[in-house]
Amino acid sequence: MLKRIHATFYLGTHLMIRFMKRLAGRPGKGAFLRAYATERLVPLTHEEKGLLEKISRCIACGLCDLACPATVNPDGTFPFFGPSALPFLSRSVPDFTAAPFSPKTCGECRECEKACPEEVPLTKIIEFIKRKFEEVRR
Amino acid sequence: MRPRVTIIGSGIAAVATACEAIRSGAEVTVIRGRPGSTALSSGAWDIAGDPLRFAGTPWQEVRSPRESLQELIRRLPHHPYRLLSLHDQVGDLPSFLSGAVNRIARALDLPLHGEIGRPFLALTPLGTVKVTAYTLPTHGAGNLLEMQGARLMVVGIQGLPSHPAALIASLLKKNRHRSPSLSEITATQIAPERIPKTLSPVQVAHSFDEDEAIDSLHKVLVQQAEKVRPTHVALPPVMGIRQSAHILSRLRETTGIHWFETLGLPPSIPGIRLQESLDRYFRLTELREGTVTSARMERKRVVALHIRDDEGRDEEFPVDRVVLATGKFLGGGIAPGTFREKIFNLPIFHNGNEIGARPVGPVVSRHYLDPHPLQSMGLRVNPHLQPVDDRGHLLLENLWAAGSILGGYDAAREGCGVGVAVGTGTLAGRLASERFAAHA
């Protein structure tokens, strides 16, 4: 009981502090972005959210890999995992720290999209990851 | 005027329908949408798995598909096999099915192995044994029932964990008491030179379509065979996407050994090879690419289909007779929220009861390996494979259905996926092509 009174009193004090602080200004979006800049937590736009919903339809069947003509990256650098990895490489935005694909490997022929039973817009994922990577880097 | 049959779907049921409709003299159009379960299939063609088989059944006592068919018809009142066996166009169901399978195999130029009177015991990439009827060519030499006294070598590829050779060999050894036919089982790993460092089964298969990679693979496999001296070799199902026949026949010629692939799991190379042969066949018919989103109906007849192509453009396509072979959920046949068929909004049933959006009972069972209503729900049809409502009344006069859009069977548990697709597809193709296709 005593603890509750103390808590209420404590919060009441803060209410007054708030009124005074507000006279100096409101910590708003600018403060938020500055605070979280190093966390690589960039916002997602409405269109990007819509894209993510479609990407979520992937059932990991691998039919896209089978349709993809860009087989192996012979020089061994960042080998192209194949389109089947794309829906999963886009699951977590803060974890994009480097350009995920050697731009040579995906030719955007869209054979993967035609082969997908769940209509996942695979070629758009590469754009999305690249765009987010740029934003995260900034 | 030849009847015009439009088939919605591009899997086994669709090809069975197309084959029979062409044979019956109809003009056939196939509307090819998204790939479904056929493209993901393992290479095995299931007609009827032995429902009485249990963990300890010796391999020689496993029932043939012919016998298992009778068992399924006896036990399951809503099974499409029962409907087929009672139809006067079918006659003896096993002969009907094996005849249709052979015709389809010829039309696809696909030399299948197996027969309806004998089970085919195929090796899976886990090391379990699957009971099936027919298999695609690359698995043909791998019927465990035909390996009396065989020395089997299971091959794994370094960095391809999806084919764990040691596990496969050890599981087979554990089960060896069920059949004394295999005299020796060994596991080996190979590391052919010209394959990519970070491996995915698909990348490996792609790479084995190149001549140099094939040569290197051939060399390494022959070397292993000379060390171990097996009579049969189980390979991971990644022996090239297009070159598999060439790779295996060359190995056979060089060594005299029986080489075969284990069955494929998604991403299944055997599945995609099958889908490619289906696609080649469909191009011989009139083929439209696109997804059918809805239909225009007038007075209990389907008048036109609305097709959406890759770019999102819609087209109205007039139709005469339609066969629906869109699959269950993988092909996008049934909408899971409302449990209704997507194109014509037909009701979906389980055990004779309509399901609807608020199913009365659970659609799944408590245990994973138990039967789930979700896997055996589907359209209810009259004896002529035409969808009906809950009172058995015909819904659309010029519509038939085939394959897993039909309810009453559980393809996975009963081991009858291809059998039902081929049987119902063939009958539907025939019925839809009849000159006066009017059934009450």
Place this chain on the structure above:
Amino acid sequence: MPESFDVIVVGGGCNGTGIARDCAMRGLRTLLVEKNDFGSGTTGASSGMIHGGPRYLLSEVETTKLSSRDAGYIRKIAPHLCFRIPFLYPVVKGNQPSWRRKIRLALVETFFQAYDRFSALKGGKPHTCLTREETLSLEPSVSPDIVGSVTFDEWGINTERLCLLNALAVKEAGGTALNHTEVKRILKEGNTVTGMIVRDTLTGEECEFRSRVLFNATGPWTPRLAAMAGVTVKLRPAKGIHLVLDRRITNYAVVSQCIDGREIFINPYGNQTLLGTTDDDFYGDPDEIPVTADEIEYLLQGMERTYPEIRKARVISTTRGIRPTLFGDKVLEDDLSRHHKIFDHEKEEGVAGFFSIAGGKLAAYRQMAEEATDLICQKLGNHDPCRTHLAPLPGGESTPEPAELAERYQLHPYAAERIVSRHGSLAEKVLQPTDELPSDKCAVCLCEPVLACEIRHAIGAESARTLADLRRRTGLGDGPCQGAQCLVPATGLLDPADPIAELKRFLEESWRSRAPLFCAEGTRSEPLVAQEEMNQMIFQCVLELGSQ
């Protein structure tokens, strides 16, 4: 001659592993046993956050201070397991007049302004107050029917690995930690507990151990184990569930209110998003926790209030856990304190050598463990100081740069990020064997991703003995595909004694979490059923597990 220990801790959740670590570090001969796997109980089913307990600002400020401070310690000792989560608290206008809601917004802001002080103790960022437009620009999926929002800061943490690392720390400090080891009988001499007989649930082997102190930290199973020792601990168990979404749908956690006024939220967790939670009295078996369609609908409807598009997200699984709340009569579940209590059964019932702990919260586990260990040390005459807030957990010494690792080992950068987030400074140790065996860089689980070398590490160095253990350590089989791609290769790498039984066991366990989704229209999506059809094809049709 049975092995003898100073202290045996039963229970591998945050409390059990925390207490065992503290005991071992203070020089006591320690044994930790867990009947399933570390973190497989309540701790693993939590919201995946070590939060500072802001709600206690309304009732007991001291709790918030302690929680925040301890969360700060946890973050220091395992920085790689933690990830920052900005929380968005939107204030919905609804059909109330704007001025009333603006007052509410001001009160909420005051609340989180008060919280800033404590949040700072855990390295939290200060609150901000956003207008409606600002909120929507940061998170466009928030409902437009708001007057504004307040942001505050919490830490997400990989709870299963937290328990695992504590258990590994026990070993590092010279103790023993055994998973899949169940207590069969507690041994007593007169009124003193002297030891126990355990059984390895995988091999069936039984073993006897002797103890000077036996500590019961089994969470919801506390009363059961206490009864084995002939004492009573009364709990008021409370069930909580979460829905698991397939990816991070937002980068910020978003708070909402359910129909009964309870606050729930979505929060990012690794590669997923969690939506929860519920709080209901539970009278059943903690080994069999059901999830109902009503609970699922309750959460979805509640979240819709501030996040209207929640139903568009793909739900892949559920988590179910039982909070071992201290018994309190005639109050609503939410009002029960998250207090903890350590029961010294010698004082309570005259049974010496036996202690129990119950109540508490994840974020305060280290503090609770310290208290418990202080008591144990008192009994055993040990005077070493507690250092669990200072010494880093395995891998917590430093956090390597994922980009650098990716470059050096020729890995995909995303895979490197995930390995670092799980292993911290030990990531090098996980990857080093691939110098000899580069093919081990292949991905076994595509969804996460998990590389073969990480699985080998989990088996060799992290006591992974089952497929589910691998799932808890790496996330394998936990993603959207629910094991379709990875279970066969994982079984090959694990090489269990009975591979078929092990595979079946994993499938049944993961099915328990997934099956409820099919019975609720809100979660019965197209990808869910298509995935299931494909998985049934793999495991039932091709592999024929049903007839093996």
